[in-house]
Amino acid sequence: MIWEAIGFYSLAIFLIYFAYKTISATNPVHSALYLVLTMMGLAAIFYNLGAHFIAGVQMIVYAGAVMVLFVMVLMLFDLKAEIRAFTRGMFSGLVKVMAAGVLAGLVIGSAKNSVVVVETGAPGQMQAGVDVSRQLGILLYTKYLYAFELLGVLLLVVAVGVVAVSRMKGGTHAQR
Protein backbone atom coordinates (compact mmCIF):
# COMPACT_ATOMS: atom_id res chain seq x y z
CA MET A 1 0.00 0.00 0.00
CA ILE A 2 2.77 2.42 0.92
CA TRP A 3 4.68 1.63 -2.27
CA GLU A 4 1.56 2.11 -4.34
CA ALA A 5 1.08 5.52 -2.74
CA ILE A 6 4.71 6.48 -3.34
CA GLY A 7 4.46 5.44 -6.97
CA PHE A 8 1.25 7.33 -7.53
CA TYR A 9 2.42 10.52 -5.88
CA SER A 10 5.76 10.59 -7.65
CA LEU A 11 4.02 10.06 -11.00
CA ALA A 12 1.45 12.73 -10.13
CA ILE A 13 4.14 15.27 -9.22
CA PHE A 14 6.01 14.42 -12.44
CA LEU A 15 2.84 14.90 -14.49
CA ILE A 16 1.76 18.15 -12.86
CA TYR A 17 5.24 19.64 -13.10
CA PHE A 18 5.64 18.86 -16.77
CA ALA A 19 2.07 19.91 -17.59
CA TYR A 20 2.85 23.24 -15.92
CA LYS A 21 6.05 23.55 -17.92
CA THR A 22 4.08 22.74 -21.09
CA ILE A 23 1.66 25.58 -20.63
CA SER A 24 4.22 28.09 -19.32
CA ALA A 25 7.25 27.56 -21.56
CA THR A 26 7.76 30.58 -23.79
CA ASN A 27 9.25 28.61 -26.67
CA PRO A 28 6.67 26.35 -28.39
CA VAL A 29 9.32 23.72 -29.16
CA HIS A 30 10.07 23.40 -25.43
CA SER A 31 6.31 23.15 -24.84
CA ALA A 32 6.10 20.25 -27.28
CA LEU A 33 9.00 18.40 -25.66
CA TYR A 34 7.54 18.85 -22.17
CA LEU A 35 4.22 17.57 -23.51
CA VAL A 36 6.00 14.41 -24.71
CA LEU A 37 7.20 13.84 -21.13
CA THR A 38 3.65 14.39 -19.86
CA MET A 39 2.34 11.80 -22.31
CA MET A 40 4.97 9.32 -21.14
CA GLY A 41 3.97 9.86 -17.51
CA LEU A 42 0.36 9.27 -18.46
CA ALA A 43 1.38 6.04 -20.20
CA ALA A 44 3.06 4.94 -16.96
CA ILE A 45 -0.15 5.71 -15.04
CA PHE A 46 -2.20 3.73 -17.58
CA TYR A 47 0.20 0.80 -17.14
CA ASN A 48 -0.19 1.13 -13.39
CA LEU A 49 -3.96 0.91 -13.77
CA GLY A 50 -3.74 -2.35 -15.71
CA ALA A 51 -4.37 -0.90 -19.18
CA HIS A 52 -1.23 -2.29 -20.78
CA PHE A 53 -2.38 -2.07 -24.39
CA ILE A 54 -3.61 1.51 -23.96
CA ALA A 55 -0.27 2.43 -22.38
CA GLY A 56 1.55 1.10 -25.44
CA VAL A 57 -0.78 2.90 -27.81
CA GLN A 58 -0.31 6.10 -25.81
CA MET A 59 3.47 5.85 -26.22
CA ILE A 60 3.29 5.05 -29.93
CA VAL A 61 0.45 7.30 -31.08
CA TYR A 62 0.82 10.32 -28.80
CA ALA A 63 4.46 10.46 -27.77
CA GLY A 64 5.47 9.09 -31.16
CA ALA A 65 3.23 10.18 -33.99
CA VAL A 66 1.23 13.20 -32.80
CA MET A 67 4.09 14.97 -31.06
CA VAL A 68 6.45 14.34 -33.96
CA LEU A 69 3.80 15.96 -36.18
CA PHE A 70 3.67 18.97 -33.85
CA VAL A 71 7.44 19.37 -33.78
CA MET A 72 7.72 18.97 -37.55
CA VAL A 73 5.11 21.67 -38.15
CA LEU A 74 6.87 23.92 -35.61
CA MET A 75 10.10 23.48 -37.54
CA LEU A 76 8.37 24.85 -40.66
CA PHE A 77 7.74 28.17 -38.96
CA ASP A 78 10.03 31.00 -38.07
CA LEU A 79 9.18 31.45 -34.42
CA LYS A 80 11.16 34.52 -33.43
CA ALA A 81 8.09 36.74 -33.22
CA GLU A 82 6.15 34.08 -31.37
CA ILE A 83 8.40 33.46 -28.42
CA ARG A 84 6.14 35.39 -26.06
CA ALA A 85 2.49 35.21 -27.04
CA PHE A 86 0.44 35.19 -23.88
CA THR A 87 -2.88 36.86 -23.38
CA ARG A 88 -2.63 40.61 -22.84
CA GLY A 89 -3.93 42.36 -19.77
CA MET A 90 -3.71 41.38 -16.11
CA PHE A 91 -7.47 41.45 -15.58
CA SER A 92 -8.57 39.17 -18.42
CA GLY A 93 -5.78 36.74 -17.56
CA LEU A 94 -6.90 36.66 -13.94
CA VAL A 95 -10.50 36.05 -15.01
CA LYS A 96 -9.40 33.19 -17.25
CA VAL A 97 -7.35 31.52 -14.51
CA MET A 98 -10.25 31.92 -12.10
CA ALA A 99 -12.65 30.37 -14.60
CA ALA A 100 -10.35 27.37 -14.95
CA GLY A 101 -10.10 27.13 -11.15
CA VAL A 102 -13.89 27.18 -10.80
CA LEU A 103 -14.14 24.41 -13.39
CA ALA A 104 -11.52 22.33 -11.54
CA GLY A 105 -13.41 22.84 -8.29
CA LEU A 106 -16.67 21.74 -9.90
CA VAL A 107 -15.05 18.64 -11.37
CA ILE A 108 -13.37 17.71 -8.08
CA GLY A 109 -16.59 18.28 -6.13
CA SER A 110 -18.60 16.13 -8.48
CA ALA A 111 -15.93 13.44 -8.38
CA LYS A 112 -16.08 13.44 -4.58
CA ASN A 113 -19.85 13.08 -4.59
CA SER A 114 -20.11 10.66 -7.50
CA VAL A 115 -21.47 7.17 -6.93
CA VAL A 116 -19.62 4.37 -8.64
CA VAL A 117 -22.14 2.12 -10.37
CA VAL A 118 -21.08 -1.43 -11.12
CA GLU A 119 -23.37 -3.36 -13.46
CA THR A 120 -22.45 -6.98 -13.18
CA GLY A 121 -22.97 -9.09 -16.25
CA ALA A 122 -22.97 -6.16 -18.65
CA PRO A 123 -20.99 -6.71 -21.89
CA GLY A 124 -17.40 -5.64 -21.56
CA GLN A 125 -17.03 -6.92 -18.03
CA MET A 126 -13.49 -8.12 -17.41
CA GLN A 127 -13.02 -11.84 -16.95
CA ALA A 128 -10.47 -12.92 -14.43
CA GLY A 129 -7.58 -15.00 -15.69
CA VAL A 130 -7.83 -13.86 -19.33
CA ASP A 131 -5.36 -11.35 -20.73
CA VAL A 132 -6.80 -7.82 -20.79
CA SER A 133 -5.40 -7.02 -24.24
CA ARG A 134 -7.00 -10.18 -25.64
CA GLN A 135 -10.39 -9.27 -24.18
CA LEU A 136 -10.01 -5.73 -25.51
CA GLY A 137 -9.30 -7.00 -29.02
CA ILE A 138 -12.28 -9.35 -28.95
CA LEU A 139 -14.57 -6.54 -27.75
CA LEU A 140 -13.22 -4.12 -30.36
CA TYR A 141 -13.82 -6.51 -33.26
CA THR A 142 -17.24 -7.76 -32.16
CA LYS A 143 -19.37 -5.24 -30.31
CA TYR A 144 -17.63 -2.12 -31.57
CA LEU A 145 -16.86 -3.31 -35.11
CA TYR A 146 -19.02 -0.71 -36.87
CA ALA A 147 -17.65 2.14 -34.76
CA PHE A 148 -14.14 0.94 -35.58
CA GLU A 149 -14.88 0.93 -39.33
CA LEU A 150 -16.48 4.38 -39.11
CA LEU A 151 -13.31 5.59 -37.41
CA GLY A 152 -11.35 4.38 -40.42
CA VAL A 153 -13.67 6.34 -42.73
CA LEU A 154 -13.23 9.42 -40.53
CA LEU A 155 -9.44 9.14 -40.74
CA LEU A 156 -9.63 8.90 -44.54
CA VAL A 157 -11.87 11.99 -44.74
CA VAL A 158 -9.56 13.91 -42.42
CA ALA A 159 -6.47 12.95 -44.40
CA VAL A 160 -8.05 14.19 -47.65
CA GLY A 161 -9.31 17.36 -45.92
CA VAL A 162 -5.91 18.18 -44.45
CA VAL A 163 -4.25 17.84 -47.83
CA ALA A 164 -6.94 20.05 -49.39
CA VAL A 165 -6.59 22.74 -46.69
CA SER A 166 -2.81 22.87 -46.78
CA ARG A 167 -2.70 23.02 -50.60
CA MET A 168 -4.76 26.20 -50.76
CA LYS A 169 -2.75 28.76 -52.75
CA GLY A 170 0.62 27.04 -52.69
CA GLY A 171 2.57 25.45 -49.84
CA THR A 172 4.14 26.83 -46.69
CA HIS A 173 6.53 29.12 -48.50
CA ALA A 174 4.05 31.10 -50.61
CA GLN A 175 4.94 34.60 -51.64
CA ARG A 176 3.73 37.29 -49.34
Place this chain on the structure above:
Amino acid sequence: MPSAEAMLNIGLSHYLFLSAILFSMGLIAVLMRKNVIVMLMGIELMLNAVNLSFIAFASQNGNLNGHIMVFFVMTIAAAEAGVGLALAVAIYKKYHELNIRFFEHLRG
Protein backbone atom coordinates in the same frame (compact mmCIF):
# COMPACT_ATOMS: atom_id res chain seq x y z
CA MET B 1 -8.04 17.80 5.32
CA PRO B 2 -8.27 14.08 4.59
CA SER B 3 -6.67 11.68 7.00
CA ALA B 4 -3.27 10.11 6.35
CA GLU B 5 -4.86 6.76 5.68
CA ALA B 6 -7.12 8.23 2.99
CA MET B 7 -4.08 9.94 1.48
CA LEU B 8 -2.13 6.67 1.36
CA ASN B 9 -4.96 4.43 0.16
CA ILE B 10 -4.84 5.15 -3.56
CA GLY B 11 -8.28 4.80 -5.07
CA LEU B 12 -10.48 6.15 -7.80
CA SER B 13 -10.76 9.65 -6.37
CA HIS B 14 -7.00 10.22 -6.45
CA TYR B 15 -6.92 9.52 -10.17
CA LEU B 16 -9.96 11.75 -10.69
CA PHE B 17 -8.26 14.62 -8.82
CA LEU B 18 -5.16 14.24 -10.97
CA SER B 19 -7.35 14.17 -14.07
CA ALA B 20 -9.16 17.36 -13.01
CA ILE B 21 -5.86 19.15 -12.37
CA LEU B 22 -4.47 18.17 -15.75
CA PHE B 23 -7.73 19.14 -17.47
CA SER B 24 -7.73 22.61 -15.97
CA MET B 25 -4.07 23.06 -16.92
CA GLY B 26 -5.02 22.32 -20.52
CA LEU B 27 -7.93 24.73 -20.23
CA ILE B 28 -5.61 27.47 -18.95
CA ALA B 29 -3.30 26.84 -21.89
CA VAL B 30 -6.19 27.21 -24.35
CA LEU B 31 -7.45 30.38 -22.68
CA MET B 32 -4.17 32.14 -21.90
CA ARG B 33 -1.86 31.37 -24.79
CA LYS B 34 -2.18 33.11 -28.14
CA ASN B 35 0.01 30.73 -30.11
CA VAL B 36 -2.19 28.36 -32.11
CA ILE B 37 0.15 25.39 -31.69
CA VAL B 38 0.38 25.76 -27.91
CA MET B 39 -3.42 26.02 -27.81
CA LEU B 40 -3.61 22.73 -29.72
CA MET B 41 -1.24 21.21 -27.15
CA GLY B 42 -3.62 22.38 -24.43
CA ILE B 43 -6.44 20.57 -26.19
CA GLU B 44 -4.31 17.42 -26.31
CA LEU B 45 -3.64 17.78 -22.58
CA MET B 46 -7.39 18.03 -21.88
CA LEU B 47 -8.13 14.96 -23.99
CA ASN B 48 -5.45 13.04 -22.12
CA ALA B 49 -6.87 14.05 -18.76
CA VAL B 50 -10.27 12.71 -19.83
CA ASN B 51 -8.60 9.49 -21.00
CA LEU B 52 -7.07 9.14 -17.54
CA SER B 53 -10.47 9.34 -15.88
CA PHE B 54 -11.89 6.80 -18.37
CA ILE B 55 -9.10 4.34 -17.54
CA ALA B 56 -9.48 4.96 -13.80
CA PHE B 57 -13.21 4.20 -13.94
CA ALA B 58 -12.58 1.16 -16.14
CA SER B 59 -10.08 -0.30 -13.71
CA GLN B 60 -12.35 0.51 -10.76
CA ASN B 61 -15.39 -1.18 -12.30
CA GLY B 62 -13.54 -4.00 -14.04
CA ASN B 63 -15.18 -3.00 -17.30
CA LEU B 64 -13.43 -2.77 -20.66
CA ASN B 65 -15.76 -0.31 -22.39
CA GLY B 66 -13.72 2.57 -21.02
CA HIS B 67 -10.61 1.21 -22.74
CA ILE B 68 -12.49 1.13 -26.04
CA MET B 69 -13.58 4.73 -25.54
CA VAL B 70 -9.98 5.79 -24.85
CA PHE B 71 -8.92 4.06 -28.05
CA PHE B 72 -11.51 6.06 -30.01
CA VAL B 73 -10.60 9.33 -28.29
CA MET B 74 -6.96 8.83 -29.23
CA THR B 75 -7.88 8.36 -32.89
CA ILE B 76 -10.11 11.44 -32.94
CA ALA B 77 -7.35 13.44 -31.19
CA ALA B 78 -4.83 12.47 -33.85
CA ALA B 79 -7.25 13.55 -36.58
CA GLU B 80 -7.98 16.81 -34.77
CA ALA B 81 -4.26 17.56 -34.42
CA GLY B 82 -3.84 17.06 -38.15
CA VAL B 83 -6.65 19.47 -39.03
CA GLY B 84 -5.51 22.05 -36.46
CA LEU B 85 -1.95 21.98 -37.73
CA ALA B 86 -3.18 22.40 -41.31
CA LEU B 87 -5.09 25.51 -40.20
CA ALA B 88 -1.96 26.79 -38.43
CA VAL B 89 -0.03 26.36 -41.68
CA ALA B 90 -2.80 28.26 -43.49
CA ILE B 91 -2.49 31.16 -41.04
CA TYR B 92 1.28 31.19 -41.25
CA LYS B 93 1.23 31.25 -45.05
CA LYS B 94 -0.78 34.47 -45.05
CA TYR B 95 0.50 36.43 -42.05
CA HIS B 96 3.90 34.87 -41.18
CA GLU B 97 2.82 34.71 -37.57
CA LEU B 98 0.97 32.10 -35.56
CA ASN B 99 -1.30 34.26 -33.43
CA ILE B 100 -4.89 33.18 -32.84
CA ARG B 101 -6.15 36.67 -33.66
CA PHE B 102 -5.49 36.04 -37.36
CA PHE B 103 -8.05 33.24 -37.46
CA GLU B 104 -10.83 35.70 -38.16
CA HIS B 105 -9.19 36.69 -41.45
CA LEU B 106 -9.17 33.16 -42.83
CA ARG B 107 -12.54 33.20 -44.57
CA GLY B 108 -12.58 32.90 -48.33
